[in-house]
Amino acid sequence: MRDRARGCLLGLAIGDAMGAPAENLTADEIRARWGPVTGFLTDRPSGTDDTEYAAFSALLLLSHGAALTSDDVADAWITHLAGRDSGFSGAGFSELGTIENLRAGLRPPASGRHLHSWSDGLAMRAAVHGVYAAGDPALAARLAAVDGAVSHSGEGVHAGVAVAAAVAVAMTGRASAAEVAAAALDAVPADSWTARSLRSALVHAGDVPALLDAVVVRAYPWTDLAPEAVALAFGAFLAADGEFAAAVTGAVSMGRDADTTAAIAGALAGALGGLGAVPADWQDQIGPVTGRCLGEVVAGLHPLDLADRLAAHLGAAT
């Protein structure tokens, strides 16, 4: 379990760092600039908000365990995040919208009711709920929904729940990539945008133009729509049949919200294959979280250390 937890959180951090330079680019622009994506796109890769918010959610699970409530999460956001006055480098609309709501005195679920409640900001951090609830997708889904109620509603919560449930199943080590994706779909309402988008990923995985055509909203300029992000992440994961390097590079090469889609793909593949599935030279590129986005509450935390702590309550069985 500890090995797969490590694979998951390091995989998330690797995907985040590898995808960051490709964020908001198109697949064609990425190919023109870097050629086929085979690894990190810069010499000094660096994680972004995805890793930092995942670390923040991990700390909440370590403090409260399965008894975590949305009020606990809201209190932590107020204590550690709402007081920051220097902005939130790398964060998206949903994070600042939430903080503005919390500052105005709103509590969950009202704090998550803003105009960006469908963002992929919960999906990017929900892998930690799957690690903590390894083998129990229902618990993972519940914990992701509890965490997400502070910052999201509707599709934003559904997408996070899908990632958490899928990681919980991947953590068993006994699932195929298709079964991991099926767990994501099982965890969300069938009549939701997220479910429809995930079904598109199942149909079009491996055919990048068809997948992008099916799930990208042409008439919208921002790329952080949760239904789209999880579809691209699961599409890359399925096209790679769960193999780590191909899943992460596949997500990066499609662009859009590439740091988040690659972080999710990396978390899924890392949980499925464990740390051993993660190329050693990629592992070496990931250090402790800088806190550039969220500050000292997460600065210095290492994904491997967080993984060990999240998995400590799980059985020794692998």
Added chain:
Amino acid sequence: MSERRDRIAGALLGLAIGDAAGWPAARHRARLLPPWTRRLHRELDAFAEAEEVTTLPVPFALNQPTAALALGPSDDAEWAAWTLTWLGAGAGPLTRGDVHDHWRTVAAGGTLPRGRVSVATAADALRRDVDPPVTGHDNPHHFDDAAAVRGVAIGLVADGSGTAATLAGWDAEVTNAEDGLRAARAMAATIARLVRGEPLTSAWAAAAAEHVPPDTLLGENLAWALDATAGVTSAAEAVPLLDRPADHVYSYGVAAAQTVATAVALAHVAERNAEPPIAAITAAACLATTADSAPALTGALLGGAHGLSALPTTWVERCRRLAGCCSPDLAGLDLVELAGSIKERTPA
């Protein structure tokens, strides 16, 4: 003109006047000029940034005809007129399928007017054979007020407030969901009540009770805005208070939860203080973030409550003819005449 006809024309012209009053109107109308004029505008914006000058560009014609940039209505008035036109072209009871079929046909034919993100996204989905309500639900701007603006037109056509909400719901679910849908139903039902002589306060209260649950962003913003402005003595005085629903986090200001809340609050302030409709409309135009549609919705509510005769002639004369900036087919259409030609429609 009968009182009912006066109120119908008042709602439509009030919407057009508010549409014209907001700063985005000139940006929308600038579409009638060659694209290079708008490219130069963008370059001048970058110039101001690069050279650190505070002289910001405004929509300009250079050597082109300036008529497009004159004060006048833009997208919201054209969408209301488009809705009235297609509803008025038919006869007999409408089904949900009729409404969806109309959208499917115009989307496939490429004749849909230029519209908001919600509308463009829904049109793309319709062309891919996705059906409503998925077209409005799987939509990044499902919460916007595109359908609420069309709901004003539907409130004028419907034969009662219940009918108005039903028809507006069928139309709204093509492009919107959740708050976008609730706002459309509430606006349509309110307008239908207003043109039948019901006072604004009771008309809105009845429509909101039926169509806007309190535990939604729309419901919360409405309650907050009405409460925050309860003690002010003029619409102008309410303006700074209504900066809050604007949010300032997001890149767009057309969410129904923002614009409808602002419009309803300003209309109530004007009503309570016996101010003319134009006072609330111009107040709404001061809120830059929501200036695209909050003034138009404010004008629709107060114009519907008090009629065309309560709107200043100076504004009516400048705002009654459409420019065609979203749909060339609508260029030159006279809204006063259109209002006079409205026939009632009922759902099947």
